[in-house]
Amino acid sequence: MTVADVVVGPKKWVSPKETTEKLDWADLTVIDLNEFDTPEGKQKLANELKVAGSTEGFWAVVNSGFSEEDIFEIFSYGRSFFEDYSDEEKSAVEVDFTTGNYFGFKKRGNKTMFDTKIPDNSEIVNIAKFTKDNRFAEYHKFKFVAENQAKLEEISRKSFEVIRKLLILLAIGLELDENYFVDRHLYEDASDDALRFMRYHPRAASEDARIENTWARAHTDFGTLTLLFNQVVAGLQIKTPDGSWKYVKPISGGGIICNVGDTLNFWSGGFFKSTIHRVVRPPDDQVGAPRIGAFYFLRPGDKANVEIAPSPLLKELGLYKKVSPVIGTDYVRKRVTDYHNRKTYAKQSNVKFKVGEFEIVDGFD
Numbered sequence: 425m426t427v428a429d430v431v432v433g434p435k436k437w438v439s440p441k442e443t444t445e446k447l448d449w450a451d452l453t454v455i456d457l458n459e460f461d462t463p464e465g466k467q468k469l470a471n472e473l474k475v476a477g478s479t480e481g482f483w484a485v486v487n488s489g490f491s492e493e494d495i496f497e498i499f500s501y502g503r504s505f506f507e508d509y510s511d512e513e514k515s516a517v518e519v520d521f522t523t524g525n526y527f528g529f530k531k532r533g534n535k536t537m538f539d540t541k542i543p544d545n546s547e548i549v550n551i552a553k554f555t556k557d558n559r560f561a562e563y564h565k566f567k568f569v570a571e572n573q574a575k576l577e578e579i580s581r582k583s584f585e586v587i588r589k590l591l592i593l594l595a596i597g598l599e600l601d602e603n604y605f606v607d608r609h610l611y612e613d614a615s616d617d618a619l620r621f622m623r624y625h626p627r628a629a630s631e632d633a634r635i636e637n638t639w640a641r642a643h644t645d646f647g648t649l650t651l652l653f654n655q656v657v658a659g660l661q662i663k664t665p666d667g668s669w670k671y672v673k674p675i676s677g678g679g680i681i682c683n684v685g686d687t688l689n690f691w692s693g694g695f696f697k698s699t700i701h702r703v704v705r706p707p708d709d710q711v712g713a714p715r716i717g718a719f720y721f722l723r724p725g726d727k728a729n730v731e732i733a734p735s736p737l738l739k740e741l742g743l744y745k746k747v748s749p750v751i752g753t754d755y756v757r758k759r760v761t762d763y764h765n766r767k768t769y770a771k772q773s774n775v776k777f778k779v780g781e782f783e784i785v786d787g788f789d
């Protein structure tokens with residue numbers, strides 16, 4: 425055995441095969457971050473993102489700094505969390521939905537779907553940031569984190585680097601100082617950002633049929649941006665303005681899907697769209713594969729003022745008004761509590777509530 429044969433870290437990820445079914449795929453803009461480093465390239469990307477962010481609210485990112493192998497490696501860590509650790513080890517830090525703090529592990533089946541007794545089918549772990557001051561250490565108390573901390577920190581910080589570039593492009597699009605959004609989402613600041621691994625467990629078709637094949641109910645994301653590392657198992661759908669649902673297509677070669685969340689929608693006076701999306705039962709040729717997901721959820725900084733940004737473009741469009749700011753964490757915690765501190769994922773169709781002057785729609789058909 426040579427040194428090169430010594431396997432370090434979890435076993436290799438074997439990606440499921442893409443579906444051969446003809447699904448109705450969304451046509452998403454591709455943002456090529458290779459162009460970020462020249463002034464012209466940056467402006468071009470900002471223009472493209474301005475359009476994508478204000479229409480679909482979803483886009484794909486390529487040349488993000490993550491290669492295809494890097495993404496496979498991320499999935500190998502996700503698989504390892506769910507399969508190589510005991511229930512007790514996974515439950516070392518459990519999410520406390522009563523406080524709206526979403527760090528830690530949510531086990532599968534602790535909620536029911538809609539008005540049935542069918543349990544939800546996803547388990548989730550949200551891993552807090554690895555800041556230099558170690559302020560989130562209490563949420564890192566998993567054996568999985570202890571054994572893989574250097575790698576998880578690398579993935580978390582590298583995800584943030586993708587986010588940082590996107591935040592700059594979004595600010596340029598709104599004609600703001602290019603660091604306007606970055607300053608409100610610093611990695612070293614406290615925030616409820618999380619690197620998330622998620623695993624959906626397939627259900628019997630007859631059960632899925634009773635809940636409109638729902639694996640994750642229709643929602644908008646709570647924070648500023650979400651990164652979804654390439655998902656090969658189809659099921660994620662976005663709602664188009666005409667009300668039809670379109671599937672998000674896998675993007676190979678190191679691709680990442682990104683979408684706008686509600687706080688970016690607020691900050692942009694509604695200009696950037698936090699698009700409604702859901703996850704449905706995958707097609708027959710993929711439904712048996714455990715659907716593992718890997719994400720980075722960007723939330724506003726704990727102390728950030730969420731308000732409409734004083735953007736010349738928003739002023740010109742009549743979208744700017746002075747509002748009293750909502751504090752980042754107050755908003756995030758209220759939002760998480762409202763959504764998750766329940767026994768059932770009821771439809772909540774078009775149920776609205778307000779945090780400060782910002783209106784939140786909790787669920788959709």
Ligand SMILES: O=C(O)CCC(=O)C(=O)O
Pocket residue numbers: 622640645655659660701702703717
């Ligand atoms: O699993 C997916 O593909 C998407 C999940 C999702 O939308 C979320 O967790 O916010």
Ligand SMILES: [Fe+2]
Pocket residue numbers: 643644645701
């Ligand atoms: Fe989502």
